[in-house]
Amino acid sequence: MMQPDPTVPLLIEKEKKRQESTLTLIASENFVSAQVAAATGSLLTNKYAEGLPGKRYYGGCHIIDEIESLAIERAKSLFKVAWANVQPHSGSQANAALMMAVLKPGDKILGFNLAHGGHLTHGSPVNFSGRLYQASFYGVNPDTGYIDWESVAKKAKKERPAIIICGASAYSRDWDYIQLRAIADEVAAFLWADISHPAGLISQGLLNDPFPYCHFVTTTTHKTLRGPRGGLLLMGQDFDNPFGKTNRNGLLHKMSALLDAAVFPGTQGGPLEHSIAAKAVAFYEAMTHSFKCYARQVQKNAHVMAQAFLDEGYSILSGGTDNHLLLLDLYKQNITGKQAETVLEQADIITNRNLVPFDKNTPQVTSGIRLGTAAVTTRGLKEKDMLLIVEWIDYLLKNKDKDSQIKKVKQMVNAYMCRFPLTTVDGSVTE
Numbered sequence: 149m150m151q152p153d154p155t156v157p158l159l160i161e162k163e164k165k166r167q168e169s170t171l172t173l174i175a176s177e178n179f180v181s182a183q184v185a186a187a188t189g190s191l192l193t194n195k196y197a198e199g200l201p202g203k204r205y206y207g208g209c210h211i212i213d214e215i216e217s218l219a220i221e222r223a224k225s226l227f228k229v230a231w232a233n234v235q236p237h238s239g240s241q242a243n244a245a246l247m248m249a250v251l252k253p254g255d256k257i258l259g260f261n262l263a264h265g266g267h268l269t270h271g272s273p274v275n276f277s278g279r280l281y282q283a284s285f286y287g288v289n290p291d292t293g294y295i296d297w298e299s300v301a302k303k304a305k306k307e308r309p310a311i312i313i314c315g316a317s318a319y320s321r322d323w324d325y326i327q328l329r330a331i332a333d334e335v336a337a338f339l340w341a342d343i344s345h346p347a348g349l350i351s352q353g354l355l356n357d358p359f360p361y362c363h364f365v366t367t368t369t370h371k372t373l374r375g376p377r378g379g380l381l382l383m384g385q386d387f388d389n390p391f392g393k394t395n396r397n398g399l400l401h402k403m404s405a406l407l408d409a410a411v412f413p414g415t416q417g418g419p420l421e422h423s424i425a426a427k428a429v430a431f432y433e434a435m436t437h438s439f440k441c442y443a444r445q446v447q448k449n450a451h452v453m454a455q456a457f458l459d460e461g462y463s464i465l466s467g468g469t470d471n472h473l474l475l476l477d478l479y480k481q482n483i484t485g486k487q488a489e490t491v492l493e494q495a496d497i498i499t500n501r502n503l504v505p506f507d508k509n510t511p512q513v514t515s516g517i518r519l520g521t522a523a524v525t526t527r528g529l530k531e532k533d534m535l536l537i538v539e540w541i542d543y544l545l546k547n548k549d550k551d552s553q554i555k556k557v558k559q560m561v562n563a564y565m566c567r568f569p570l571t572t573v574d575g576s577v578t579e
């Protein structure tokens with residue numbers, strides 16, 4: 149008889165202890181519910197199901213079809229949209245499929261500068277998107293830290309891209325989809341929103357709604373949406389013309405077929421049905437009142453955290469946040485992002501270093517750190533806890549070379565986080 153692997157379960161247990169005892173401020177992470185975790189770890193991983201519900205290339209798919217159809221219907225209800233494909237294995241896969249469906253190699257794309265908070269898949273030269281397509285970028289205004297829509301319009305008129313990408317990994321402000329659509333219309337470009345970060349907040353109406361204005365929307369399912377690691381492709385009700393008129397069902401049908409084909413067989417093989425089941429659970433959870441309270445608390449916590457840093461004299465990009473994250477610029481403090489990330493991790497406060505716009509340091513070193521509240525809010529932390537976190541971070545940055553001080557904070561962090569055990573996280577946040 150085969151002996152069970154003795155090593156991986158031990159490592160999973162170790163990782164669970166790490167997650168439990170540390171303070172996760174990584175803006176792209178979250179803690180899934182027990183039901184999402186169970187579906188992700190389920191025997192659905194055994195099944196091959198190339199194709200779509202009702203149109204598979206394998207037998208034995210009738211239950212898988214029910215699961216995937218449920219995930220699709222729930223995604224559509226949650227975001228109030230006309231069409232969804234739940235198969236992308238990740239956010240990057242969703243983006244690759246979308247670009248394959250809409251663009252030809254060599255086409256021009258216009259995205260948000262990676263060094264200002266954009267994502268690799270929006271045209272970076274080290275990514276397929278920058279290799280296959282001709283990318284140009286818009287950025288933030290150096291004085292305000294906000295994206296300046298007029299400069300986006302100028303850039304779009306100069307470059308005349310086939311698609312304009314909005315969405316970011318490290319931008320704390322909301323997006324003006326109405327302006328962006330007007331710009332896209334003027335240069336006859338498609339408009340695509342990658343809402344990977346704020347999807348959970350958008351689903352609750354807490355940020356501007358991209359769907360009436362963007363031709364396409366992609367997202368990850370594992371950030372503020374609090375589902376399993378994965379991606380999602382969506383199209384709104386008013387696909388071809390949000391301002392009314394014209395034959396939208398015909399176009400919607402045509403585009404959805406192109407997008408489906410770009411996912412499979414275009415960029416993927418068999419879908420991860422265990423992840424798709426977990427997405428279905430996450431969409432269900434995101435339609436509950438408790439998730440609405442959670443998403444509101446995420447936003448409140450980020451706001452309180454940003455204000456507390458400002459009160460301590462720190463500089464935050466754009467001076468605050470509308471969503472779940474903020475970008476601290478530590479240049480004034482004469483401390484690099486790398487040093488900050490290291491000292492915070494020594495005290496079990498987990499963050500990531502991040503370039504700030506017009507950064508004088510390299511991407512490996514950086515001048516900033518990115519902080520997000522999605523994960524700690526799931527653990528149950530509220531406004532007063534944000535003040536304590538800011539106090540700890542401030543203290544650590546000011547005492548970054550003092551081992552005994554760092555150790556003291558680490559003990560406090562570990563004791564504090566034990567009060568919010570992972571095993572009892574059911575995803576509910578009360579008002």
Ligand SMILES: Cc1ncc(COP(=O)(O)O)c(C=O)c1O
Nearest residue numbers: 238239240267316317342344368
């Ligand atoms: C805006 C944006 N798009 C796409 C992705 C890619 O997601 P994944 O890591 O699932 O490929 C990310 C992930 O950080 C992101 O922030």
